[in-house]
Amino acid sequence: MSTAxxxxxxxxxxxxxxxxxxxxxxxxxxxxxxxxxxxxxxxxHAFADDRGQLRDAGRLHPFDDPTRSNATILxxxxxxxxxxSREHAPQALMRWNDGLTTIIGESFADIFFxxxxxxxxxxxxxxxxxxxxxxxxxxxxxxxxxxxxxxxMQVRAGSVEVAAQMPDGARQQMLTGRWDATGELLAGxxxxxxxxxxxxxxxxxxxxxGSS
Amino acid sequence: MGRNLYDKVxxxxxxxxxxxxxxxxxxxxxxxxxxxxxxxxxxxxERGLDVxxxxxxxxxxxxxxxxxxxxxxxxxxxxxQMIAELERNCREHGIRYFSPVEGEHGVVHVVxxxxxxxxxxxxxxxxxxxxxxxxAFGAIAFGIGTSQVRDVLATQxxxxxxxxxxxxxxxxxxxxxxxxxxxxxFLIARLGVNGGVGFAYEYAGEVFDRxxxxxxxxxxxxxxxxxxxxxxxxxxxxxxxxxxGRVYAPADADWDRAxxxxxxxxxxxxxxxxxxxxxxxxxxxxxxxWGITPAQSLPVGGTLPSAASFPERDRELVEEAYxxxxxxxxxxxxxxxVDVAFIGSCTNGRFSDFEVVAKLLRSASYRVxxxxxxxxxxxxxxxxxxxxxxxxxxxxxxxxxxxREAGCSMCLAMNPDKLQGxxxxxxxxxxxxxxxxxxxxxxxxLMSPVMVAAAxxxxxxxxxxxxxxxxxxxxxxxxx
Ligand code: SF4
Numbered sequence: 028m029s030t031a032x033x034x035x036x037x038x039x040x041x042x043x044x045x046x047x048x049x050x051x052x053x054x055x056x057x058x059x060x061x062x063x064x065x066x067x068x069x070x071x072h073a074f075a076d077d078r079g080q081l082r083d084a085g086r087l088h089p090f091d092d093p094t095r096s097n098a099t100i101l102x103x104x105x106x107x108x109x110x111x112s113r114e115h116a117p118q119a120l121m122r123w124n125d126g127l128t129t130i131i132g133e134s135f136a137d138i139f140f141x142x143x144x145x146x147x148x149x150x151x152x153x154x155x156x157x158x159x160x161x162x163x164x165x166x167x168x169x170x171x172x173x174x175x176x177x178x179x180m181q182v183r184a185g186s187v188e189v190a191a192q193m194p195d196g197a198r199q200q201m202l203t204g205r206w207d208a209t210g211e212l213l214a215g216x217x218x219x220x221x222x223x224x225x226x227x228x229x230x231x232x233x234x235x236x237g238s239s
Numbered sequence: 240m241g242r243n244l245y246d247k248v249x250x251x252x253x254x255x256x257x258x259x260x261x262x263x264x265x266x267x268x269x270x271x272x273x274x275x276x277x278x279x280x281x282x283x284x285e286r287g288l289d290v291x292x293x294x295x296x297x298x299x300x301x302x303x304x305x306x307x308x309x310x311x312x313x314x315x316x317x318x319x320q321m322i323a324e325l326e327r328n329c330r331e332h333g334i335r336y337f338s339p340v341e342g343e344h345g346v347v348h349v350v351x352x353x354x355x356x357x358x359x360x361x362x363x364x365x366x367x368x369x370x371x372x373x374x375a376f377g378a379i380a381f382g383i384g385t386s387q388v389r390d391v392l393a394t395q396x397x398x399x400x401x402x403x404x405x406x407x408x409x410x411x412x413x414x415x416x417x418x419x420x421x422x423x424x425f426l427i428a429r430l431g432v433n434g435g436v437g438f439a440y441e442y443a444g445e446v447f448d449r450x451x452x453x454x455x456x457x458x459x460x461x462x463x464x465x466x467x468x469x470x471x472x473x474x475x476x477x478x479x480x481x482x483x484g485r486v487y488a489p490a491d492a493d494w495d496r497a498x499x500x501x502x503x504x505x506x507x508x509x510x511x512x513x514x515x516x517x518x519x520x521x522x523x524x525x526x527x528x529w530g531i532t533p534a535q536s537l538p539v540g541g542t543l544p545s546a547a548s549f550p551e552r553d554r555e556l557v558e559e560a561y562x563x564x565x566x567x568x569x570x571x572x573x574x575x576x577v578d579v580a581f582i583g584s585c586t587n588g589r590f591s592d593f594e595v596v597a598k599l600l601r602s603a604s605y606r607v608x609x610x611x612x613x614x615x616x617x618x619x620x621x622x623x624x625x626x627x628x629x630x631x632x633x634x635x636x637x638x639x640x641x642x643r644e645a646g647c648s649m650c651l652a653m654n655p656d657k658l659q660g661x662x663x664x665x666x667x668x669x670x671x672x673x674x675x676x677x678x679x680x681x682x683x684x685l686m687s688p689v690m691v692a693a694a695x696x697x698x699x700x701x702x703x704x705x706x707x708x709x710x711x712x713x714x715x716x717x718x719x
Contacts, residue, residue: 048556049432049532053672057679058651062303062317064277064324076679105552106433109466110672111651112368113275114384137436137468138368141399142384155552196260196400205258208398209286209390215263216291219254219396222265226251227500228358229267229295231493233486 035149035201038129038175040099042165042184043089045074050103051110052139056119058111069115070122090123094169097125102162103132105155108139117143129175131182131191133158144197147206151175153182157189177201241507244360244473245404245439248379248504252362254396261398267361267378268295269391271334272347273325274302274653275366279388280328290332292395297356298329299337301346303653306616306643309339318654332392345619345645348372348585352456353621355485359474359501364391369585369669371462374471375455376478377504379439381469402468403437403513408444411520416704418595419454420587420667420687422446423461424526424536429518432534435467438513441506442472446520452481453591460586461669464533473505527572527700528671528685530560535671539690539702542571563673564682565661573700575684579664580613580640580695581676582688584650587667588618590625596692597631599707600638607639608698614656615640616648640695652677665694 060072078088089095101120107130108116116139120127130143130150143150153161164171164184174183177198180191193201200206212219223229254263271279276298283290290296303318313319329336337343337350344350348369351357359377364370366388373380383397391397407426440462447455455472462470472478479498482488489497524538535557537544545568546557561568566575582588582596593615599605607613615635617623623645626632632642649656650668657677658664664676664683671683684700693703703709 047559048552051532051670051672053651053670053675057674058653059677061274062315062321062653064321065281066278076674079679106436106466109432110368110463110670112366112370112382112384114278114366114386117384134433134436136433136466138382138384138463142386145384145386194400196257199259203258207386208257209288209393211257212263212390212394212396212398213288215254215257215396216394219263219265219394222252222254223395226265226267227496228361228489231489231497233355233488233490233493 032147032204032207034204035147036178038100038149039172040128041095041097041170042100042102042173043095043098044102044162044165045089046104046162048105049109050107052108052113052116053110055108055116056113061113061115066115066118066122069119070124073119073123099125099128100173100175101127101130102158102165103130104158105133107132107135109136112138112142114142117146117148121146121148131161131175144200144206145208147201149175149177149193149201151182151191151193153189153191160187161189240511241509243404243441243506243510243512244377244471244504245379245402245441248360248362249401257398259398261400263396264362264399265396266295266364266391268297268356268363270347270351270363270365270370271296271298271388272302272367273300273321275385276328276388277321277324278385279366279392282389283392288393290334290392293333295395296334296392297337297351298325298334299344299347299350300325300339301344302647302651304339304344304646305654306646306648306656309644315655342620345621346585346588346647348460349588349618349622352376352452353485353619355482355488358482358488358497359478360504364397368463369460371467371469372456372460372585374459374462374469375452377471377474377501379469379471382463402439404441405435405438405514405516406441406443406512408515408517409446409520410444410517411446412449413446413520413523416525416689416709417523418687418689419450419457421523421526423458424528424533424685425523427461427465427534428526428536430465430516432464432532433466435462435465438467440465440467440470441512442470447472448475451591452477453589456589457586461533464669474501525687525690525703527690529564529566529572530557531563531671531673532556533669533671533685535560536685537572539573539700543568545569573702575700576663577611577665577684577694577699578662579658580607580611580691581616581649581664581666581668582691583614583616583618583648584668585618586669587688588616588622590622592667592688593617593626593631594629596688597634599689599692601634602707605638605696607695611695611698613640613695614643614649616643617645620645649676651675665691665700667691
């Protein structure tokens, strides 16, 4: 089985910023939208409660801002995606309107980051001061295309050019199009067999019936 | 230099290095539940793959199951559909399912340990971030997303980077009325909600040595709220004593072999760590959260902090929290009115969590305040049965609590148990995020089960040590 996809080398698109630290996955997609057996249709519910509250207050959430409706690059602050491991969060983001393809933030929660990698969504980190600049540019120029260059590990937005970070393993997966790990894991099954055989605990007898 | 438990367990489960630089790791155990598995099974079907090790995969249902009546079909057709889908997948692939029909179900992180499935030296994963709970046994256990659930179903392996390890030592003895939950919230407040990103936490020192397994699970459970994907306590006789005789625990001649392996994975006394932090138990008080992240907390006797008292970078979040909660800086947290009290969840839904409360309630016929809706939701049906056998259900009912069926319930409100409007809930769960308990504007104050009970009785946030006259001479034994 081939699981290599089109590599993610340089991602270009309009931006949308959702400022705030520690934005958790309950906010990205509230739990009630998890009551479904597929991921389809999740996109429209991204940030549902935050959007509803701002609407009630007569304000506009970025995800409801018509000038951002075709954005593909999300700008966030620190510890984005903390909380629940629900993959529904990145699934909702990649299904919102045209689909968000890339996230630029100051830092990301571990599980969220891993989920994004599995889906081919690069999450790159930039310094807080640089994020401030990027958000400022994004705010003043909604139509400006931002480039996330994974080869040179740079984010470019007009005249602003900042360095970006991404752990090398994940970056390699993006650059080679091999973020969908299943194929490579399957290829390692013979070795996995050997590892399993080495584990002392798989064969232990227990009081119960181990395999229903 | 010796090695720590994380490194030993990681190495023994390493299959190989992948082209990305990540490691392919063998999973000794995968636990699944209804919310994050159906899409994974669908992806498996799409690719024509089978479940590789159904014998190392165990399922239960917890997130959306109602806690009033668990008779089928459920009132909520979506809940019914999701659980029916899980049941179908388990049947189709020969996966052992702890079902409500047999009364074996409960929150996945309560069921795994009580069945004896969770054991030291294992690598354990589950499509749920609180899988860190299982680290209490000296396992390396972490939450994964649905695509990874698919990978583990298909290969029983996972691609992962190696984490760094931070040893957290707490010396001394906890004060009376201070519980494992307070330790967890204290650590998050000190180390931050993202302090653990990239780390596994090793909990060590006298405080953890003295803890029961239930208490260790409470602390490991909330590792993720501190940003650490997994947290563990080295296994010891407390661990072995808990495991002995459980359904899936090693038996007969294998028991001794098991203990030998478990002893071998303990961190060496000269093990190296990427970081070590040290605290004293004397610093820890009963804690209450007041904001929208688990780090926004204070000792129950404290006053709500002003935004200006925080570093510049945190102020916006503090202001946002105040806007959301409606609390005001300078007010005491004590005396804030509560509408709902919830004791349950994978953090504090085990037998000893309820027993300690029941004993206090019984000691002086306390009653829940008239305006408070108070819920006891056992973490599993086995816990529920044990509580009934001990007569604690009557204690709760007579005190004005509802005594529900097992499930996640108001921890995340995917079932009918939800806050209404701007209700404030004193909760023994683990997350106080905006909207977490089912109302987009509902408010959650996290605290220990005993503190929740105190709030339920007073109808407002209260110091349980005062409410229940918990003096230093009544040293509380929380473990049966
Ligand atoms: S009790 Fe709460 S935190 Fe635990 S698994 Fe259920 S929903 Fe998640």
